[in-house]
Amino acid sequence: MHTALKALQLKARHQVYTLLSGHNLSKLHGEGYDFSELREYQVGDDIRKINWTISAKLGRPYIKELHANRELSVVVAAFMDASLYFGSGNAKQKKLTEVATILGYAAQQNNDLFTGVHYTQKQSHATPPTKQLYHIEQFSQTLYSASVLNTTLDHNAAIQDLFKRLHKPSLLFILSDFLEEMDLSLLSQKHEVIAVILRDREEEVPKKLGEVTLSHPQDGKKMDTYFGQRSIERYLTKLKENDERLGEHFAHYDIRSVKIFTDDEAVSKLVGLFV
Incomplete structure (x- = not known):
């Protein structure tokens, strides 16, 4: 196993068994x-x-x-494509893995059934409903090692597939950066949906770069441009519009959400959901 992944899992397990102790998932x-x-x-x-x-x-x-209910079904669904390929050291994908791992360990500690589902452009993967650490850690490894560069996920197709997969009403965590529109209304009819928004701070507070060559992570196309104040303002306007639509969608379908940045302590953000 990758040394960095093992360190991530050990940190997540320690946080769950200490900081999340007493914060029962069923409170959600x-x-x-x-x-x-x-x-x-x-x-x-x-x-x-x-x-x-x-x-x-x-x-x-x-x-x-x-x-x-007697036993809670906890499902963590990771929606992954090249938009996660942002930040130094692929930080967004690592943070997504950390959050999924924390939620898996929390479900296991609470003696609830955990299911991990992962979508990329090329494949989908799901663990069996489980209480075993082995399956949780295998899911964690799948997320950590997934190849996302130069890929684009069809979110609507993934949501349709997820709806068909999940037969039991569940506590469903959707992990994504939510930089593209996603309609979670179908899932919210049957499950309690919680959106976990993974972002890098530089996505929300971009810096002036001047003359720069930008590479599109989804298709690899390059563009020479000047990224200055006007570019930043146009970008932030579109981001604000996206996030306002997102907030309205969540409110309409009673979907709770939490935003976690790559430099956040994820467990402290998640604790707010358990109280």
Whole structure:
């Protein structure tokens, strides 16, 4: 195993067994988790249980009834392509691996079923639902070693595939940099979805570079340009528009999110989800 990957896993395990001790993953969901039935809304029902998608289709309010769950299904889905290839030492991909590994260890410590799913342009990979450290660490290694340069992921196809794969309502973490639009509404109908946004600080606070040759990570095309203040302003305008649409989408479908930068201590950001 790669020495740097082993160090990452040891750090993640130490953080889970110390800093996350007592922060149970089950705190991320409400009264129950296993889907029971849809029934028409009655006076006195909790309006937070209303399924707005079904209600809109049927023309009157319906709510989702849930069984109290006994065992939580935790799914970590990593959406990976060349947009992760940013920062010194491929930092975004390493941070994604670290976050996935922390979540896997946290599920295992809590005695919950863990499933890791990984999408790239060329392949998809999934662990079996597991409580074994072996499968979690194999998933971690797959993410760490995935070749993403010069690749483009079809996010819609990946989401459709993920929806078909996951039969049991789950606590579903989507790991991506979310620099492209992703419609998670389908997944949110069946699962509790949490978006983990992986970014490098220089993506949000870019520096003036002057005359520079830029290489597109997805197709390898090069462009000679001048990257100055005007370029930065145009870029930040588009990034702000992207993130505002993203925030509106999450709010509409009750998707929680957390942003983790490559220089963050990931576990401190994740702890906020468990309290």
